[in-house]
Amino acid sequence: xxxxxxxxxxxxxxxxxxxxxxxxxxxxxxxxxxxxxxxxxxxxxxxxxxxxxxxxxxxxxxxxxxxxxxxxxxxxxxxxxxxxxxxxxxxxxxxxxxxxxxxxxxxxxxxxxxxxxxxxxxxxxxxxxxxxxxxxxxxxxxxxxxxxxxxxxxxxxxxxxxxxxxxxxxxxxxxxxxxxxxxxxxxxxxxxxxxxxxxxxxxxxxxxxxxxxxxxxxxxxxxxxxxxxxxxxxxxxxxxxxxxxxxxxxxxxxxxxxxxxxxxxxxxxxxxxxxxxxxxxxxxxxxxxxxxxxxxxxxxxxxxxxxxxxxxxxxxxxxxxxxxxxxxxxxxxxxxxxxxxxxxxxxxxxxxxxxxxxxxxxxxxxxxxxxxxxxxxxxxxxxxxxxxx
Amino acid sequence: xxxxxxxxxxxxxxxxxxxxxxxxxxxxxxxxxxxxxxxxxxxxxxxxxxxxxxxxxxxxxxxxxxxxxxxxxxxxxxxxxxxxxxxxxxxxxxxxxxxxxxxxxxxxxxxxxxxxxxxxxxxxxxxxxxxxxxxxxxxxxxxxxxxxxxxxxxxxxxxxxxxxxxxxxxxxxxxxxxxxxxxxxxxxxxxxxxxxxxxxxxxxxxxxxxxxxxxxxxxxxxxxxxxxxxxxxxxxxxxxxxxxxxxxxxxxxxxxxxxxxxxxxxxxxxxxxxxxxxxxxxxxxxxxxxxxxxxxxxxxxxxxxxxxxxxxxxxxxxxxxxxxxxxxxxxxxxxxxxx
Numbered sequence: 001x002x003x004x005x006x007x008x009x010x011x012x013x014x015x016x017x018x019x020x021x022x023x024x025x026x027x028x029x030x031x032x033x034x035x036x037x038x039x040x041x042x043x044x045x046x047x048x049x050x051x052x053x054x055x056x057x058x059x060x061x062x063x064x065x066x067x068x069x070x071x072x073x074x075x076x077x078x079x080x081x082x083x084x085x086x087x088x089x090x091x092x093x094x095x096x097x098x099x100x101x102x103x104x105x106x107x108x109x110x111x112x113x114x115x116x117x118x119x120x121x122x123x124x125x126x127x128x129x130x131x132x133x134x135x136x137x138x139x140x141x142x143x144x145x146x147x148x149x150x151x152x153x154x155x156x157x158x159x160x161x162x163x164x165x166x167x168x169x170x171x172x173x174x175x176x177x178x179x180x181x182x183x184x185x186x187x188x189x190x191x192x193x194x195x196x197x198x199x200x201x202x203x204x205x206x207x208x209x210x211x212x213x214x215x216x217x218x219x220x221x222x223x224x225x226x227x228x229x230x231x232x233x234x235x236x237x238x239x240x241x242x243x244x245x246x247x248x249x250x251x252x253x254x255x256x257x258x259x260x261x262x263x264x265x266x267x268x269x270x271x272x273x274x275x276x277x278x279x280x281x282x283x284x285x286x287x288x289x290x291x292x293x294x295x296x297x298x299x300x301x302x303x304x305x306x307x308x309x310x311x312x313x314x315x316x317x318x319x320x321x322x323x324x325x326x327x328x329x330x331x332x333x334x335x336x337x338x339x340x341x342x343x344x345x346x347x348x349x350x351x352x353x354x355x356x357x358x359x360x361x362x363x364x365x366x367x368x369x370x371x372x373x374x375x376x377x378x379x380x381x382x383x384x385x386x387x388x389x
Numbered sequence: 390x391x392x393x394x395x396x397x398x399x400x401x402x403x404x405x406x407x408x409x410x411x412x413x414x415x416x417x418x419x420x421x422x423x424x425x426x427x428x429x430x431x432x433x434x435x436x437x438x439x440x441x442x443x444x445x446x447x448x449x450x451x452x453x454x455x456x457x458x459x460x461x462x463x464x465x466x467x468x469x470x471x472x473x474x475x476x477x478x479x480x481x482x483x484x485x486x487x488x489x490x491x492x493x494x495x496x497x498x499x500x501x502x503x504x505x506x507x508x509x510x511x512x513x514x515x516x517x518x519x520x521x522x523x524x525x526x527x528x529x530x531x532x533x534x535x536x537x538x539x540x541x542x543x544x545x546x547x548x549x550x551x552x553x554x555x556x557x558x559x560x561x562x563x564x565x566x567x568x569x570x571x572x573x574x575x576x577x578x579x580x581x582x583x584x585x586x587x588x589x590x591x592x593x594x595x596x597x598x599x600x601x602x603x604x605x606x607x608x609x610x611x612x613x614x615x616x617x618x619x620x621x622x623x624x625x626x627x628x629x630x631x632x633x634x635x636x637x638x639x640x641x642x643x644x645x646x647x648x649x650x651x652x653x654x655x656x657x658x659x660x661x662x663x664x665x666x667x668x669x670x671x672x673x674x675x676x677x678x679x680x681x682x683x684x685x686x687x688x689x690x691x692x693x694x695x696x697x698x699x700x701x702x703x704x705x706x707x708x709x710x711x712x713x714x715x716x717x718x719x720x721x722x723x724x725x726x727x728x
Binding site for chain 2: 020021023024027028031095097098099100101102
């Protein structure tokens with residue numbers, strides 16, 4: 001039953017022989033800008049490439065997530081999903097052209113998530129080259145509106161409208177090779193806008209400063225006592241505001257996330273922060289607005305879930321050491337819908353979200369072999385008849 | 390002026406995106422096709438060009454038979470990278486080494502004729518940031534599918550990379566609009582239909598390339614058009630819209646030197662054709678001034694305007710490309726057919 005595990009190291013060489021095609025897909029798709037909510041052009045290129053590789057069906061769902069389907073050999077088996085998010089944090093006017101050196105690829109978004117998307121599109125050709133077929137349909141989904149304010153809308157919609165049960169799923173991220181995510185924390189992503197009214201005139205001597213008000217909010221959040229169990233934290237991730245050095249800031253925005261492996265704790269911390277914001281608003285007589293951008297429930301597979309155990313076996317067969325941590329990506333939505341899933345990385349790299357992000361080429365081939373190993377594991381039935389916690 | 394050519398011989402790359410058709414027709418006509426990339430310090434872009442062309446037009450669709458890099462002596466890793474990605478890499482000065490040595494893009498293109506095997510040769514600049522396989526297949530499309538077309542030039546909407554990772558959506562083509570187009574309008578109005586005569590991407594049959602001289606520097610694109618036009622007429626030429634081409638922006642001084650070389654080539658051609666006569670000799674130095682410590686200092690750049698003769702006249706080439714059963718150089722067939 002586990003015969004496929006022994007084949008995996010041999011797969012790496014065959015996949016390496018397709019280096020040009022895999023990198024071409026990474027480059028041709030990754031060079032098309034796709035800021036969240038503006039993924040249309042990248043979606044078209046993704047579809048063109050999928051169609052080029054002759055998947056059995058190539059379409060978009062009602063939310064314009066592009067999807068390719070490779071038909072399985074047994075109609076009775078539910079499909080296996082392979083998912084990579086298409087959107088990036090970079091705007092349209094940023095130069096997206098990549099530089100390829102002997103052992104690396106450099107450019108914006110290459111680590112999040114051009115390699116993942118390029119590999120996803122290459123899978124049909126790789127399966128053909130490895131002479132692999134599956135009992136289940138393989139659904140290759142490039143999902144849109146994943147990051148930030150996108151709030152994972154693409155995957156939410158895809159799963160909500162998918163008519164049949166789903167056997168299992170693999171989420172692909174460019175980096176880091178060796179990551180194994182099988183649980184998702186509960187999370188609320190928020191933004192606080194502070195606006196100081198300018199109606200009283202700019203010359204008011206003691207007008208509050210929006211940046212300092214948010215600074216006070218941050219100080220109070222930092223004073224919160226957070227439990228170690230359930231594991232909880234607040235991440236202050238973004239701040240912006242003001243006009244120029246010598247002028248009091250009339251507006252400022254703070255972005256943060258509350259994360260915990262307990263939904264109850266997330267809610268409790270959210271309420272505490274809400275109180276802080278209301279109190280600060282009252283005390284400083286300023287307008288503070290708290291907006292919830294995203295809300296994800298905690299969900300997980302246990303470490304002894306067959307999918308996790310088999311994924312570890314696949315990785316070890318390829319001499320990879322699994323490193324686990326929570327993931328707030330497509331995985332959360334899959335797990336919250338009771339679909340067994342893991343997130344895996346393809347390669348190593350540097351400068352993650354910088355314009356000069358760089359990935360190594362050689363590890364990609366092992367990263368792909370690992371993805372294929374997990375798809376084969378799901379196809380052999382490791383997710384069948386096991387429920388999530 | 391008759392503008393029927395622009396309507397008849399202008400294509401869009403999408404007209405040739407059925408690559409199966411190109412492969413079938415190439416095989417039916419028993420054609421060999423070479424891609425040549427002339428380089429000088431192109432380590433940032435060369436790998437991407439080779440890799441995409443190899444994947445799409447060699448592995449997936451057997452359209453190209455070889456990818457050849459002819460290098461002018463790069464001091465960066467251009468040659469190593471090109472070789473690592475599977476191109477055949479040559480140093481220009483080591484090709485036909487007994488000839489006098491020159492350096493320049495035209496020199497690389499000329500020498501590529503000696504080392505490539507193709508009946509058709511595609512020349513692409515090696516600094517294209519948004520390289521896509523359409524750059525090659527769209528240039529090949531008219532050559533493979535239409536018997537009368539022997540030379541194809543690219544044209545684009547050309548944005549320029551302006552540093553700091555920003556793209557400016559317009560610009561480029563300044564030398565075309567300020568130098569070439571006025572010259573063509575004055576002397577060869579028909580040629581103004583070629584929208585971007587200076588584009589560095591073109592393809593053609595060996596029989597044409599081997600029968601014309603090659604200036605070693607910037608004048609190559611201009612001379613190629615003038616010579617093909619003069620020898621075979623406009624109808625053997627086509628142009629293809631390749632959409633966008635992102636390239637490095639060159640400063641005005643560099644464009645000035647480029648314009649000098651182009652004017653030099655143009656005037657020499659006119660003189661050779663007996664269309665103009667100059668009483669005095671032309672100088673071969675481009676003079677630009679710099680302000681250094683409040684004094685104007687000339688920056689003199691010598692542009693000699695050397696030209697290589699038609700490759701078919703080189704004995705080593707005649708020997709290499711001699712057909713066993715046909716001692717007539719095959720370019721003559723085309724000359725006869727189209728005159």
